[in-house]
Amino acid sequence: MRGFSELDLGPVESLGVSVVSQPGATxxxxxxxALGGRPQGIPADWRAHIRANAPSDSIDVLSPLFAPDHSGVPYCLTPDTTARSVPDIATYLEQVADLSPDVLLDDLTSDFDGAVPPQWRPVVDHPRHWIASYVRVLEAVWTAFAPIWQRADPLLKRETERVGTAVVGGTLDVLLAGINSRYRFEGTSLYVPDVDPEKFSLNGRRLLLIPVISGSSASIFSFEQPDVAWIGYPMPGMGLLWESRKPPAAGDPLTLIVGEMRALILRRVGRPATMGEIASVLNCSASTATxxxxxxxxxxxxxxxxxxxxVRLRRTDRGDSLIDILT
Structure with missing residues (x-):
């Protein structure tokens, strides 16, 4: 049964946070x-496109990573988020291709406390062959997707501005509360869905926010690195890339912080409004407005x-203050 891993961030006002453009997370x-059975919200036509261009043995190669009971990517296979300059995909894949089989086996032994699950047995028996097959799959996926990433730079710059505005304006908690519809932010803790739930504490490490350009429910993270914890989350506005349109110019600061729909709601509830009135303003369903x-x-x-x-909704004093600061 899926649960939630908890990352205790500590006081949000003193949180060290950076936005990182990391194509490896995407x-x-x-x-x-597309190939691991872990829905991330990719549009159906692009999912089909990636599958059609992937090697025929892709699902078999990836099956150890996405097994129902023991899902996870060994640390040595994850992108390096601590480098001074983030490597491009070609460099990342070269690093994985050059990975020592002994390093992979050591990570597996550590991850599973010496009891490596059965689905990893083919990898343990033939690690070098599996690494080469894994890189081949990743190369095919990226080749199919590359046109989308090439159009992403304006959105990445806009997201960096959005997070920076939240940090400077003291509204980082608001941003974290809406960073992913699958996450919960309560008190000082962020809860993320996880097959193997655990509890982590940031303990003064830096938090890296990595916008992921895949789907509307993208969720990928690592909380175990010694110097940083990182969260991959859906890039706001990525639908514009999938639809081959240019991203819009950066909007007002309130929209940058909370998103277009929530900015409209906050402005509307300067005076009390019913949920029906809000749904009408947003031109959306009642469930979306709720x-x-x-x-x-x-x-x-x-x-x-x-x-x-x-039942009517209205802004709180905190909501009024946010409007005043960002207007």
Whole structure:
């Protein structure tokens, strides 16, 4: 049964955070969705395109990584997020191709406390052959996807600006609360869905935010590195890339922080409004409006109040302050 791993960030106001453009995280997310049976929200036509261009044995090669009971990528196969300059995909794949089989086997032994699960047995028996097959699969996935990544630079720059604005404006907790619809942010902890749930503490390490250009529910992370913890999350606005359109120019600061829909909600509830009125403003379903309002309520920016038979929403003092700062 899937649960949630917890990362205790400590006081958010003193959190060290950086945005990192790491194509390797996107590659792993694409691979997990298209070939590993781990949905990340990739559009169906692109999922089909990646599968059609992948080697015929891809699913067999990847099966140890995405087994139902023991899902995870050994540390030695993950992208290096601590380098002073993030390597491109070609360099990352060269590093994996040159990986010593002994390093891979040591990581597997450490990850599973010496009891390596059966699905990893073919890798243990023939590590060099498996590494070469794994790199071959990743190369095919990236070749199929590369046109999307090549158009991503404006969105990556915009996301860096969005996070920087949140840090400077003291609204990083608001940003973290809405970073991924699959995550929860409560108190000082971020909860992420995980097949093997564990509890981690940042303990003064730097938090790296890695925008992932794969799908709307992308989730990939590593909390065990000694110097940093990193989270891969859906790049806001990535649908524009899939649809081969140019990304829009950066909007107002409030939209950069909370997103377009939640910015519209915050501005509308300067005076009390019903959920139906909000859904009308957003031109969306009641369930979508309820979801976005729930996220804003969790962040302490709006509150529900009963007026007779009706429930209305209005901004809190914190919500008013955010509007004042960013207007």
């Amino acid at each position: 590659l792993l997310s694409l691979t997990a969705d 979801y976005h309002c729930g996220q804003l309520e969790m962040a302490g920016l709006i509150v529900r109040e009963r007026h007779g038979r009706h």
